Amino acid sequence: MHGFVGRRRELGLLDDLLTPLKARERGTRRGRAVLLRGRRRVGKSRLVEEFLERSELPHVFFTAVGGSRDGDLAAFGAEIAASTLPDAPRFADFAVPQTWDAAFALLVAALPRDQPSIVVIDEMPYLIRDDPTFEGALQKAFDRSLAKLPVLLILIGSDLAMMEQLNTYGRPFYQRGTEMVVPPLNPAEVSSMLGLPPAESFDAYLISGGLPLILEEWPRGAGTVEYLEQALRRPTSALLVSGERALAAEFPTEAQARLVLSTIGHGERTFTSIARASGDLNPGAAKRALGILTARRIVAAELPLSARPSRETRYRIDDPYLRFWLSFVGPGIPMIERGRGDRVLETIRTNWTTWRGRAIEPVVREALRRLTDESLPAGTDAVGGYWTRTNDPEIDIVGADRAPIAKQITVVGSIKWLENKPFDQRDLARLIRHRSQLPGADDVTPLLAVSRHGCTARDVVHISPDVLISAWE
Structure with missing residues (x-):
């Protein structure tokens, strides 16, 4: 089992918000709020638990379940009574609050006036969906009471689009909270956590997506096959269950969106092929499903990068773990449950x-x-790829001054990610040919080779896994 790894930046940001609340001058100790968002299972709650432990301050941590407003109100009152707030026990016999106005009044009464405290509301999007009055009640409680107390209010959510909207103009909580994103662990953190060299760390990142729960069960120093042999034997492993739980929470009712997501996970990338492979969905239904997936940041819609406009949009799963799960693990779960994880591993x-x-x-x-x-060359402010409808050419790396329509192409590159084959003169010849077909590039546009196993070609800048992983260090 690994200890708490990384997150120094996120812990530092939370500490920065807390510092003014510890000031001796009462005038500076105004309440603060932070809107903390991130994908499901990236460790948002674990991060906040670690922060609470390190702060050693009185706190209340409430996690919404959703589905029942009355149930969440009762649970909120119970969490206050069970919290580490100084006077918490005396609230045990209070009546269950019937509205969020009453619930926040109970919270304000329980908070200390003479020392800092922390209040955490986890899975807040559930509360907003279940009760349209929640946002207004929260804003009222913050403006009238919480902002005048030395309290840090941490509001957590996995619905990225909804959490972003909370702080937009016209919403009750507009400009009241600092926005903070908790990303998955990056490849450098994966490398540090697992003790793997850069190339193997990228493999582990592609399988785990940087999700802490998966990495915590990954034996330190183990390669991908060793980990997969272990994980695919256990139907309860985080590698298996995280994907299904994330999809169930994200799409409780949108069956078509899940179908389209599965289709993209199996490798379809264009609108037409996605609609066809999803059971010949009509264009309107396919467009709606893709709209849901892109709005929730699960699918990325990308355009080619060149000096010429293009409408050749391509779709891909944005989360590496979910891409791996949809490709191999999800379809293999029935076999794993029959004790044949070895056959799933063979497919992988x-x-x-x-x-x-x-x-x-x-x-x-x-x-x-x-x-x-x-x-990369000076003036490279955008990095993308280039393709045509027929994939002739298809270019892995295009650097430019802007995207998606560039004024200047600054670099053209190719990725060769094989175990034992370097980027060679034949690969370079292909790249030079593709460069000649890229709108905006010419014979003097610099060339780049990204290779897992070295480079034997001349007149090309080579970037290795060691250099790539340093981008996150």
Whole structure:
């Protein structure tokens, strides 16, 4: 089992919000709020638990369940009575609050006036869905009472779109909270946690998506096959259950969105092929499903990057873990439950090189975006890819001054992510040919090779896994 890893930046941001509340001058000790969002199972609650433990301050931590407003109100009152707030026990016999106005009044009465405290409301989007009065009640309680007390209010949610909307103009809580995003653990943190070299750390990242629950059950120093052999034997492993739980929470009723997501997970990338492979969905239904998936940041819709406009949108699963789960684990669960995880592993091994070659592309592009000052030509402010309807050419890396329609193409590159084959002169010849077909590029546009296993070609800048992983260090 691994200890609490990473999150120094996030813990530091929470500490910064707490520091003024500890000031001696009462005038500076105004209440603060933070809207903390991140994908399901990235460790938001675990991060806040760690923060509470380190702060050693009185606190109340309430997690909404959703589905019943009365149930959540009763649970909120019970959490106050069971909390570490100084006078919490005396609230045990209070009547269950019937409204959120009454619930927040109970909270305000329980909070200390002479020392800082912390209030956490987890899974807040459930409360907003179940009771349209919740947002207004929260805003009223914050403005009238909580903002005048030395309290840090942490509001947590996994519905990324809803959490972003809470702080937009016209919403009751507009400009009252600091926004904070908790991302999955990045490839460098995965490397540190598992003690793996960079190339193998990227493999672990593509399988786990940086989800702490999966990484905590991954033996330190173990390669992907060793971990998968273990995880695929256990129907209760985080690798198996995290995907189904995330989808059940994200799409309790939208069956078509789940179907389209599964289709994209199996490799379909264009609107037409997605609609066809999803059971010949009509264009309106396919568009609605893709709209839900992109709004919830589960699917990314991308356009080619070049000096010419294009409408060739492509779709991909944005979360590496979910992409792996939809490709291999989800379809294999019946077999795993029959004790035949070995057959699922064999399927993964057979398709791994091809699947990984495609899955690594967005991760490499993200690394290059972070490395632009060190590794890419000056003026590179956007990194993407280029393709045509016929995939002739299909270019892995395009650097430019802006996206998706560039004024200047700054670099053109290729990714070769194989175990034992370096980027060679033949790969370079193909890249030069593709460069000539890229609108905005010319014979002097610099060339880039990203390779897992070295580079033997001349006149091309080579970037290795060691350099890529340094983008997050």
